[in-house]
Amino acid sequence: MPSLFIATVLVPTAIATVYFVLSSNVFTSESRFVVKSSEKRSSGGLGALLKSGGFTNASEDAFVANDYMISRDALNALNRDGLVSRAYGNKNVSFLNRFNGLGTNGSNEKLYAFYQDQVEVKYDAASGIATLKVKAFDPVEAQTINRRLLDQAEALVNRLNRRGREDLVNYSGAEVADAKEKARAAALALSDYRNREGVVDPEKQATVQLQMISKLQDDMISTKTQLVQLQMLTPQNPQVPVLRARIAELNREIAAQTGLVAGNQKSLAASAAQFQRLQLESQLADRDLAASMTSLQEARNEARRKQTYVERIVQPSLPDNAAAPKRLRGIISTFIVGLVMWAISSMLLAGVREHTD
Template sequence: MLQRYKIASPLFLLLVVMPTAIAVLYFGLFANDVYLSESRFVVRSPSKSSISPLGMVLSGGGLTGASEESNAVSEYLESRRALAETDTDALVRNAYGNPGIFWFDRFGGTSGTSREQLYKYFQTKVAVEQGTTTHVTKLTVRAFTPQDAQRINARLLERSEALVNSLSERARADSIAIATGEVNDAKRVAQDAAIALSRFRNQQGVINPEQQATARLQMISKLQDELISARTQLQQLQTYTPEASQISFLRVRVAALQREIDQQTAGVAGGNRSLSSAAVRYQELQLTSQFAEKQLAATLVSLQDAQAEARRKRAYIERIANPSLPDYAVEPRRYRGIIATFILGLLVWGVVSMLMVGVREHRD
């Protein structure tokens, strides 16, 4: 037993007494107080249109949490960009690299002072917790003075608000730019269609082939009525008074009416320059022009909707709790750290002691 005790005593000193003594010295004399500054916020945006009246009633049509923007803010707060924008005036480096901080806790005390090492160190001091049901995001910043913790928290929150505003503004600008581009394209198409229709009218010398053909048909109908009347009179005179002087006049009139009818009929149909052949191309150009005008009207409505939607859907950060100024340090938990070190040392000492005793008995 005495021999076993001699074996265990150095292990007990090494694995239990020494770590506990180091923990007492560290937590009792050297460890710096750590202050926590908390802020809570939610990213808000107008709710999207419901797909049904029932959905509209259930949603209430009010403000809702913008999940995409919330996720973007959470990712931003833990990114290198957030550190760079927060440390523009060396706020972070001065807060964590102060020579008055114990070297074990100070930034650069046990490692280098590069930007990447600062980022890794900064990640241990900033915590972001996003609520799954309430959409409330809690930002916690640890620092060695209450003022530094509050200033860093406030700076991160300000930069997050700027990020949400820039994302919202960019989304608005993109939607309006797309709608404006569609309007400009529709304008060009409508102008080209109108120019093509005008050029066709000038080349063909017609305004509306269908209306002009209708007018000519009416004229042909009247001429045919006159022709029938003239032929009837001519037949009557030739039958009853073959020597009448009006017969030659009526013959000339019948021939003139027939030529006029043939000319008007040829103008309506039967030739490359006729109204019937021009009507096909005219209808095609007119339909293209009408479609372009309707498309332009639709894009103008879309532009107005995009502008209204851009004005309505603007995400923003609503602060629920501003960055707090801690009254006292909550870390390190000194007694807990000492007790945990002692208990852990006992466990390790017990396991190592049993292993060494077992090995020695096996040798004996």
């Protein structure tokens, strides 16, 4: 029995005592932040409070920030000046706790696995608040890592936000440039056609020509009436040949003017179809340009509205007391567990002995 008590109680308790005595203190720096947007909807609680101020929780961006903090990219950025290596691989830290304490494998993957155990991010979907906890063996280093992670997450959100705004505006700007080129080409095609065919607006010019033909026809009717009257009253009147010559001239003029309106390939009627097509293309291009410019302005306004921010609710704390290890509690817990194991083992051995006897 004494040997069993020693094996199950005293030895584990002694080992736990040595471990907890040799273990280094672990300090935890805590901060809280929220990623908020001026556009997206939010839920109740703190989200409703932020919404009343013109902002709402941006849960997607919050998840991005949270995942980034425990990523390899975040570790690499933190460790550019050796901060993480110094904080967790310091020779002043007990070999039982520090990174690569036995000096066997100090690879980046091992450092990343160790880093993941030291950084914890929890996100409350109801309030939109994320809590960042960083453990280190020095309180200042824990606070420094916490602060840098917040800075890096904020830079990431700002970069994504800026990229989204630029893509939105650049796409609309490219549409405006394309619409401008099409409108310019359509206007040049219409101008070239007017200069080549010598017409400004076939429909308006045809109206003028028709009005002229109508006047000529009125003159024709009037002249013919006069001729009929003179032939009935005074057939030998010298005005009769004059009126006949005038009628012939009016006929030629009416035919010429009618030919300008319709009847040959150079007439206004023939030019109207091509002119209308070019004019329609120019009008459509102008409308597309106006719509694209409106879209560009809307995109700029939308880009200004789509702002996402990382707001720190609680700044990274500077711990003045070690969060771990709980030495006395750990030793007592080991002792109690040993006693339980000793009692169970003693009863089992007693039962075996009685069965043997």
